[in-house]
Amino acid sequence: MDNRRLLSRPSQLRDFGAKLRLTAMLFGCDNQKALDALFREADPNTDFDIARSYKWMQGRAAPRSAKLYEEWARLLDAGRSSEWLATCELDAFVAALEARHGAAAAALRTAIASSPDDAAPSGQDGFLPGRFAVYSLAQSPYYEGRFIRSDLALGPSNPAEPGHPARLGETFAGVRAVWSGLIEESAQGLSGELRNENGALSPSYLALVRPTLPGSLLAGLQTGFVSLQPGAQRPFATRIAALRIPDLAVDRLAESNRYLEDETGIAADLDALGLPIGEAPGFAEDLGRWLRQADERDGPNRVSEIASLVEIADRLWLRTL
Incomplete structure (x- = not known):
């Protein structure tokens, strides 16, 4: 041929x-x-x-x-x-x-x-852009042991720019903070530096495992500096998981950013955003366990196998279409 x-x-x-x-x-x-x-x-x-x-x-x-x-x-x-x-x-x-x-x-x-x-x-633009609910461990000592839910928007790539426009938003101490920049694609995955839009906070860096169709779950690492703590800011690295949400939930995504007490909070949040979490018993618990994980083989700041989480996230997303 x-x-x-x-x-x-x-x-x-x-x-x-x-x-x-x-x-x-x-x-x-x-x-x-x-x-x-x-x-x-x-x-x-x-x-x-x-x-x-x-x-x-x-x-x-x-x-x-x-x-x-x-x-x-x-x-x-x-x-x-x-x-x-x-x-x-x-x-x-x-x-x-x-x-x-x-x-x-x-x-x-x-x-x-x-x-x-x-x-x-x-191409990749066909499924990567969208809105995502982002979960990670809270880094502030005032919320130790809890999760923080943030929001991520990924836009279509522009031929004139080397990546996807991205905006990451968090809410803490009654303030909404937003970081923006470009998420670039490479053979290894997705990565990019996002800068605080008002210049008051330090940049945040994302390194994500390359997703496959339909891109229901973006998982990887976030590094930056703790924003809410006594004294000077200190650096941190944490696992993050971003789940694609239905269009009907987009309007309330940013306004519902908050700290979550535990894995039951993740489950309730996903349900409120329109993902049929009831059809995947144990998913929120597994996701929370993965976010907290620091196994001896991978260490706390590496991303271990996520295939089972991706499979369930894909099924949940496809049920919304």
């Missing part, structure tokens, strides 16, 4: 990236390692390359290996050739999966916000 035609068309590259992300979603793969394992189940000598797959899924490049397309076609089992798989339009791809996998694939059409008559190919 000659892939030069595929590689020469930006629209087909975007379609290719979306098709690979939808494949990962169909089979429950929440990261590149899981997708690599899926291909290796089909062929231990697969040509799937984890390092290159980041660019593939972003629609910035496509594999040249004909063997990889053949492996992919076998995995999908949709009765289509590897050549068709490489060059078909996104809507036709989803339709083929619906015909073969039924309800499991039907949710994919909702995830890409397309209809039978209107394909919606997109």
Whole structure:
């Protein structure tokens, strides 16, 4: 198979990236390692390359290996050739999966916000922008042991700027503080420095695990300086988890920022924001445990495996669509 035609068309590259992300979603793969394992189940000598797959899924490049397309076609089992798989339009791809996998694939059409008559190919911008409820451990000594709920807004990237416009808001001591800047994408993940909009507080830095479609949970680390404490500000690093919320809850997201006593507060907050938390017993407890975790292997300031949290967050988000 000659892939030069595929590689020469930006629209087909975007379609290719979306098709690979939808494949990962169909089979429950929440990261590149899981997708690599899926291909290796089909062929231990697969040509799937984890390092290159980041660019593939972003629609910035496509594999040249004909063997990889053949492996992919076998995995999908949709009765289509590897050549068709490489060059078909996104809507036709989803339709083929619906015909073969039924309800499991039907949710994919909702995830890409397309209809039978209107394909919606997109790159990373197609699912990353949105509004998120952010949870982390409170760093102020006045609220030790509690969680702080903040809000995050991510906008579409601009070709003239190297990242997604971001605004992170918190409320403490009766004051709303907002940090803004650009969150940039790399092969490793998402990261960026956000500066306080009125200049009174220190910057905040985010380093997040690269999300996959539908981007329901952004998890990683936040570093900065404690704003509410006696004496001089001291530096901190904490785990954070940002959950995408439905549009109907956007208007009340910022105004409901606050400290939460414990994991039951996280559950109640997610429920109030329109995520069907009742369908995922134990999720809030697991999320709180992950935020507090400082296991011996990873240490307190590294991000350990989050696959199980991502899977449940995806299911909760898709139930809102």
